[in-house]
Amino acid sequence: MTALAAGRGLSEPGRSWALALLYPLAAAIVALFIAYPVVELLAHAAMSDGRVSFAPLARVLSEPYNRQAIYNTLLLGLTVAVLGTILAALYAYAMTRVEMPGKAVWHFLALLPTISPPILMALSLILLYGRRGLVTHELLGLQTTALYGYWGLVVAQVLSYFPFAYLLLLNLFRGLDASLEEAAGTMGAHPGKVLATVSLPLLVPGLAAACVLLFGYSFADLGNPLLLGGDFPVLSSQIYLAIIGQYNIPRGAALAILLLLPAALLFFFQKHLSARTAHASVGGRGALRHPQVRHPAAKAGALVVCGGMSLVIVMQYATVLAGATTRIFGINNTFTLRHFSAVLAGSRNALVDTIGLGVAAAIASAILGVLIAYFVARTRRFGRGMLDFTANLPLAIPGTVIGLGFALAFNHRPLLLTGTAFIIVAAFSMRALPYTIRSGVAALQQIHPSLDEASTNLGATREQTLWRVLLPLLRPAVIAGMIFTFTRSVTTLSAVIFVVSPHWSLVTPTILSQMDRGDLGEAAALSVILVVLVLAVIHGVPRLVGRDWRESA
Amino acid sequence: MRQLNRRDFTKIVLAGAASALPFAARAQSGGKLTLYMGPPEKTCAAVAQGFEKKSGIKPTFLRLSAGEAINRIRAERNAPQASILYGIGLPSMLTLKSDGLLEPYKSPEAAAIPAKYKDPDGWWTGSDADFIGIASNKKFLQEKGLKAPQSWEDLTKPQYAGQICVGSPATSGTGYTFLTTIIQLMGEQKGWEYLKRFNANVSQYTRSGIGPTQLVGRGEVGVGILFAHDILGSIDKGFPIEMSLPQEGTGYDLFCVVLLKGAPEPVEAKRFIDWSLTPEAVELLAASEYFDVPTNPKAKLHDLVKPYQNAKLIDYDFNWAGSATVRQQLIDRFQNEILAGRK
Numbered sequence A: 001m002t003a004l005a006a007g008r009g010l011s012e013p014g015r016s017w018a019l020a021l022l023y024p025l026a027a028a029i030v031a032l033f034i035a036y037p038v039v040e041l042l043a044h045a046a047m048s049d050g051r052v053s054f055a056p057l058a059r060v061l062s063e064p065y066n067r068q069a070i071y072n073t074l075l076l077g078l079t080v081a082v083l084g085t086i087l088a089a090l091y092a093y094a095m096t097r098v099e100m101p102g103k104a105v106w107h108f109l110a111l112l113p114t115i116s117p118p119i120l121m122a123l124s125l126i127l128l129y130g131r132r133g134l135v136t137h138e139l140l141g142l143q144t145t146a147l148y149g150y151w152g153l154v155v156a157q158v159l160s161y162f163p164f165a166y167l168l169l170l171n172l173f174r175g176l177d178a179s180l181e182e183a184a185g186t187m188g189a190h191p192g193k194v195l196a197t198v199s200l201p202l203l204v205p206g207l208a209a210a211c212v213l214l215f216g217y218s219f220a221d222l223g224n225p226l227l228l229g230g231d232f233p234v235l236s237s238q239i240y241l242a243i244i245g246q247y248n249i250p251r252g253a254a255l256a257i258l259l260l261l262p263a264a265l266l267f268f269f270q271k272h273l274s275a276r277t278a279h280a281s282v283g284g285r286g287a288l289r290h291p292q293v294r295h296p297a298a299k300a301g302a303l304v305v306c307g308g309m310s311l312v313i314v315m316q317y318a319t320v321l322a323g324a325t326t327r328i329f330g331i332n333n334t335f336t337l338r339h340f341s342a343v344l345a346g347s348r349n350a351l352v353d354t355i356g357l358g359v360a361a362a363i364a365s366a367i368l369g370v371l372i373a374y375f376v377a378r379t380r381r382f383g384r385g386m387l388d389f390t391a392n393l394p395l396a397i398p399g400t401v402i403g404l405g406f407a408l409a410f411n412h413r414p415l416l417l418t419g420t421a422f423i424i425v426a427a428f429s430m431r432a433l434p435y436t437i438r439s440g441v442a443a444l445q446q447i448h449p450s451l452d453e454a455s456t457n458l459g460a461t462r463e464q465t466l467w468r469v470l471l472p473l474l475r476p477a478v479i480a481g482m483i484f485t486f487t488r489s490v491t492t493l494s495a496v497i498f499v500v501s502p503h504w505s506l507v508t509p510t511i512l513s514q515m516d517r518g519d520l521g522e523a524a525a526l527s528v529i530l531v532v533l534v535l536a537v538i539h540g541v542p543r544l545v546g547r548d549w550r551e552s553a
Numbered sequence B: 001m002r003q004l005n006r007r008d009f010t011k012i013v014l015a016g017a018a019s020a021l022p023f024a025a026r027a028q029s030g031g032k033l034t035l036y037m038g039p040p041e042k043t044c045a046a047v048a049q050g051f052e053k054k055s056g057i058k059p060t061f062l063r064l065s066a067g068e069a070i071n072r073i074r075a076e077r078n079a080p081q082a083s084i085l086y087g088i089g090l091p092s093m094l095t096l097k098s099d100g101l102l103e104p105y106k107s108p109e110a111a112a113i114p115a116k117y118k119d120p121d122g123w124w125t126g127s128d129a130d131f132i133g134i135a136s137n138k139k140f141l142q143e144k145g146l147k148a149p150q151s152w153e154d155l156t157k158p159q160y161a162g163q164i165c166v167g168s169p170a171t172s173g174t175g176y177t178f179l180t181t182i183i184q185l186m187g188e189q190k191g192w193e194y195l196k197r198f199n200a201n202v203s204q205y206t207r208s209g210i211g212p213t214q215l216v217g218r219g220e221v222g223v224g225i226l227f228a229h230d231i232l233g234s235i236d237k238g239f240p241i242e243m244s245l246p247q248e249g250t251g252y253d254l255f256c257v258v259l260l261k262g263a264p265e266p267v268e269a270k271r272f273i274d275w276s277l278t279p280e281a282v283e284l285l286a287a288s289e290y291f292d293v294p295t296n297p298k299a300k301l302h303d304l305v306k307p308y309q310n311a312k313l314i315d316y317d318f319n320w321a322g323s324a325t326v327r328q329q330l331i332d333r334f335q336n337e338i339l340a341g342r343k
Helices: A002-010 A017-046 A055-062 A064-097 A103-115 A119-129 A134-139 A150-175 A178-186 A191-220 A223-228 A235-244 A249-281 A296-325 A338-346 A348-378 A384-395 A399-409 A421-446 A449-457 A462-491 A507-517 A520-540 B006-025 B041-055 B066-075 B090-098 B108-112 B138-144 B173-186 B188-199 B211-217 B228-237 B266-276 B279-287 B324-341
Strands: A326-328 A332-335 B032-037 B058-063 B084-089 B125-137 B164-167 B202-206 B223-227 B241-244 B252-260
Touching (some): A017 A055, A017 A421, A064 A150, A064 A191, A119 A507, A119 A520, A150 A296, A338 A520, A348 A520, A421 A462, B041 B084, B084 B090, B090 B252, B125 B228, B125 B279, B164 B173, B173 B223, B173 B252, B188 B324, B266 B279
Parallel strands (some): B164 B202
16 A cells, blocks of 8 residues: 555656656747747748838738739639539548449549659649640640649649548548438438438538648649749749749748738638537447448449549559650650669669658657647646647648748757758658647547556556557557658658758759759659659558558648 | 567667768768759769869769759858859859858969959859850741741741740749840840830740750740750750850850858868869860850860850840849849739
8 A cells, every 4th residue: 555655656747857858848849940930930021120010021012923923822722622622522422422343442542642742743744734745745736835824733733632632521421420311311301402401511611621721732832833833923932933033031931921821820710610520520430331322323423533533643643654764755755764773873862861851750750749749638737738739830831931931040050950951850840740749649538547547556657657558559640640751751842942952952852853954754753763662651661550641631 | 460569669769860870970071072053963963073083072062043052052151051152153143242152262273264254353253154045946947937036136026926935034044144135235125125025925934044945945835045055955965956146146144163151161162163164174064065165265165166156245244133132123023014914
């Protein structure tokens, strides 16, 4: 009895000094690498001559070209949101409610775009539909620049980002309480009426959330607007051009703020919607299996949607592969591996650096994510709400804005990180942190606190409990977080374009510059290597995880 | 499925940390030189290799466009990462100089270079020069029964509607040189009027200055406005391209080598500047298919370049074009008056 009492005494929060030290440390890291760069960016945008001033913002807004960019950004985002949501809803509906063959294949193909850099879409679209594209020029004999601009961007972004909306809606469709529909059916409503009066109203918040999600992705995309933008300027590419073309940092920062504000608003709106979606499906999960529609017309329709969309996606990847293995795609289709050898000779450093830094980021993000998840879910420390909020901010901040904030914040003493590997690892891991935290929190919530208590009662300190009891149980979540961080890191362009340096080159900016030079073959070869690498990590790091990491995204 | 235990996890973390160590060590210097370079990758590699062979110093370079280079060097003001900026046009170098980001160095090798190609105080030294030319796809000319454009005015003719490509002045050095050439040649008012008429024929303003080479080479557009080295490079590769020069006179740029302020490897950097101005070094440019005119009169001219050595050049005002305010004004006006109207 006395021993037990002593043990409890040891485990009082005040005595667990390691965690007591780690808490402020984690908070400091989050403040330094998430809050501070945003503040620095705001300072650059809203200060002139050392005083707070809205002059840079006003000047940016007064220019017709920038106003056009703002309008275009909204127009593009809206189109992508609506089109993408419709497609994703149809796809998800077909997958959950219609009996059809090949579901595993459709699911795999629909998710393929989530693991490739978005510029891959631009690359294959140029190869297929560009001025010298296989379809437009060789098959149809057209010489058109129609791809470059609004429509090209719509297609590229819908293809790149619809899978995220699909996943969101897939979970929603699965989670809807089947008994409600069944009850309506039993009371005599025909299926159409059930859909209109029961299912759809339940789905509205989810559909809205998918729209907002897609809107946010479209907003943040940099690669596609740079490559396919043509005469269609959008905000993210204007930020890049203000900085790279005009050397004008205050203007770039002001434009970044214009991009950040709506993105942040959208994020909180989406969070609000997701909370409502959660209510809609409470109690429904797994309660009843949804009846599968077997009507031939519905099956055919579902196959057309899933098959058609999958075909388009397969075409994209096949084109990139073809572009990588032919001398000049569409002009000289002789098989060759020279693009691969050129890439392995010329861009080996970029590949090695990208992998090394991606792994480092995965480790950093996993450690920090687990710690913060623990503090948020298991402790009542002062300011943990604030910590949770700040650590989740990167979800709301477009990559270009994070990258620019990093470049501005860490180029002077005492935080001189420009040109180091550290700044890249930090940018990578901070962007992925919300996901690792979220999967950590979700996992912790499934572990009953009585386990902690049992461990504590047996005399373990809180550190020991975390290390010996919780961590082994959290393993799947930790690994999922690491895989996510790695994938996200090696495929991002927007977050790193301002922080790469001669000693640390990365794959995505290399692909961009290869495309600029017109070396489409090398760009395609490097993209293929990157996609294969990520696929190997996702499927090769064996299925230690019970679920796909993307489903938590 | 094997359970991964705590010890395994520790091992993974340690292994990850250990694998990161060699990366961390790589950033240090010692008989090394870090350069930012503007020419195409292949030329950068040839120059870097040539220097390594000659000096034994290990160079690391990053290829950047003029804008990327300036932005980066400004951002690194407090911790310069590179010692040398090489092969970027003079206007950008003047921008850096006015920002106080350069260090003067009068190389003994610069003595051989004519005065107009170097700064008297050694802030910058031009290693090679190049002018703006007009590249026409031969098949396009044949099909349309046209002669290659002989003047800036020719480019506004209806035959070229939708057939012209040039780098955007907002993002490419080529585009900016084109824009400033037109304004200097025709004056403020007439120049902008010309640009509007010219714009009506433009298919696309590409993001990088070299972008139109491929487009013209493959016949995606008929005519491109490019630096001559890019045009000659494509001709050398066998693309069906013809180069012509505008009879009103054309603008040019002087590609310089500069020592960056606070260079981490000053000794190696000076050795590089000395070497980069020698005939042996500038001849590497043409050897790697980058056909510029060397400023060093002792260097041999490549056969492809010879016919153009007496090209009619305007007296390009670098101080005007290189001023940050002028650049900002011109690009703003270009975006708001020319680009904003395009659909």
